[in-house]
Amino acid sequence: MSETALILWLRRDLRLGDQPMLAAAVASGRPVVPVFILDPETEAIGAAPTWRLGLSVAAFAKALEGLGVRLVLRRGPALEVLRALVAETGAGGVWWSRLYDPASVARDTAVKAALKGDGVEARSFAGHLLHEPWEVETGTGGFYRVFTPYWKATRGLGVAAPEPAPKALRGVERWPASDRLEDWSLGAAMNRGASVVLSYQAVGEAAARAKLSAFLDGPVARYSEMRDYPGVAGTSRLSENLTYGEIGIREVWHAGLRARDEGRAGAESFLRELAWREFSYHLMHHTPQITSANWRPEWDSFPWRGDSEAAERWRRGMTGEPFVDAAMREMYVTGTMHNRARMIAGSYLTKHLLTHWKVGLDWFADCLTDWDPAANAMGWQWVAGSGPDAAPYFRVFNPAGQAEKFDKDARYRRRFVAELSKSPGPEALAFFEAVPRSWRLRPDQSYPKPVVDLAAGRAAALAAYGARNA
Template sequence: MTQPPVIVWFRRDLRLSDHAALAAAVATGGPVIPVFIHDETVEALGAAPKWRLGEGVRCFAAALEAAGSRLILRRGPALEVLRALVAETGAAAVHWQRVYDRDGIARDRAVKAALTEAGIAARSFPGATLFEPWEVQTGAGGPYRVFTPFWRAIRGRAVAAPLAAPAYLSGPANWPIGDRLDDWAMGASMNRGAAIVARHAVIGEAAARERLGRFLEERLDMYSEGRDLPALNATSGLSENLAWGEISPRQIWHAALRDWQAGRLGAEKFLSELAWRDFAWHLIYHAPDLDRANWRADWDAFPWRGDNADAERWRRGMTGEPFVDAAMREMYVTGRMHNRARMIAASYLTKHLLTDWRVGLNWFATCLTDWDPASNAMGWQWVAGSGPDAAPFFRIFNPATQAAKFDADGAYRRCWIAEGQGAPPMTALSYFRAVPRGSGMAATENYPEPTVILSEGRARALAALGSFGKARGG
């Protein structure tokens, strides 16, 4: 008697190697039916993340074809789609890799309960993080709230070895019919920006592993110092591939662990930054509203401004602060933003402009191809001062002094700001080719005057903090 098929439901885990759900399906000896579902969580994605996910799905489908399999595409509520596929294929089990955000958990619990009740084996597996969010606990048995002790708790722990890709994927005798990816138009909201951003995307599992190898070989030694210099290509760039599961954190950890054990410069710092990603998922699992509500509830009374005209200038990269504007334009052109630049841009919005961090979070969720709900939320609340392990509110990044320190020769600003340059580089010009045609923005216009004098913005922020502190008895 032949084994019944197993459906493997792929989401933000578009790879064949180190995929426990896929490996377990192969181990049954039966046919494996890979599936991707355009459900409500996909529909809710911002423009750039949705486009990038679509391109990742396209690349993954090609990888499955090369392995003798195929990726079935369906659109609709996940439970309805899976029930239909089970009925069509006679599948006895559905496997998937776990997620840890509130909406994803709610969806998966409902799917698991319904399938189990129907007699279908619904199994979820780890693989999105180094450790499951509940596996790392304080001495008191609770979650960590500060990164440094979290890092001390995991830096010496054994991380499970990554799994090899299956040598062979058997398929069913009759494949179910799937949708055409192009019919989903996942890049529609990007308009003409998609072609610009596409030049900077590195898509797929093979490309991600090659990217990791090049980084470890060529740039790891300068990572500790160079990672703060946005004009220097000193980082791995892997956030894009991690966001869509084209490489696993365990694969990265074990590749860099050998360098750490060999004493290479930069290796420990690189691994600690990978652990920051785990910390973000640890936080959002234990505080499910981290991406929508102040982690410190008393910050609900802080006098944030809602969306406003100044915030729109910030979104457009037209604040008149070159370091901030360079960061915003880099994101619009490439789909990514250097981490140092993210801190400066976020601090400027939340402190100099006193604008609610959620305004910024939502724009990043629209524009980032490496959008990660946990890291995005943690980063914004850290800078704003409302989150766990947060930068104190009185720590206000001054864009001018930050530029003098981390972009001393102006290379980063020249790379992204065209105005005032006789022969702007293509990177800077690309911004004006990516923005909507009706924006009225052009590289030949004068660079804008500052939205706010930095010293005045800082004073206003500190005054707001002082009034807030008095109001809460601080």
């Protein structure tokens, strides 16, 4: 088998270091054929993450070239493409790193069974998480439904040290044909928004590592206090890089541990947030319905509203609530949204507007360059009240109160909402360049009146909750 090629099916593991699959391939001594497949499951993701994925694929292809191998690009159903590549290269194995969302699990299970039936070695590896979702169990052998006990159970678990990046890779003598990335037009659905969002992306392994280093050299010291303030640079902003696997989670974890051991005050809180990401995957594995249905089935009877004119105002960042609108506009300008702002925007949609959380989940899935299937699902259900949250439904975030607490000087709101300033800055104006022309938004228009009175919206939400439990 040492001379039989390995096909390495890359997905959300676009890095060289801390890559268990790649390290095992190097250790095997076998020639490798790295491949990225644009299959129906991948094409189903939203406009912004598809565009951002293309940037990551391009960066990783260059990294592989530096090690003497190519990244083969193919389009089509994964099993068909892999079988064709096995026939073309004589490969004896197909390896990949695991994914955990329902669509990927179904695809990968079918691919593994079919390849094994063909007599081809089919092997999956860890690499996207610190712990596989089935490895963490309660004392009775079940899964965790609440985060705090999960965190207590996992914070002391050992995490293997990340493997170093290989200095060279062994390729095949004859490379199979490859598509051209530009022919896939992965950014087509972004339209003019791509040029606005591009400057905010930190693409590739080197950029991700530099971002981590900068965070641990400075902001981590006050992370516990400052992570909730969207107007300051208080977070790592690594979500986009972890989403596409441009940096390994084990590398990030061990860097956080070192910072904690060196006495940097906020490092423990940072590690806790990494565990929150893990918890979302833990839940998605054990309760995959979290991505598409109420995690708590008793919420199926709740009178959620569907899409509406009010929800459209929310989508366009024109609700008349500056904190909510700033959050939405940040997403269109930068591709991401501060976590505190996500909570406020989500609470406003699901509670003040009584709109089904899936309306928001689907919109974020289309617009966030750091979209993550597990984090997006758990975040929306958490804020809506239908998900894994120990707090009761009647916790309704007041956007005005939240702004007073976390954006007292209005720095964040003025940064992204042009109508709040006589001389708006470039990012506030960029919003009007990024959004669809069909919205016909202009920076010289009047700021809209609120969609709903905040007190009345909260009262309506609580009344609906009370009626459901009557």
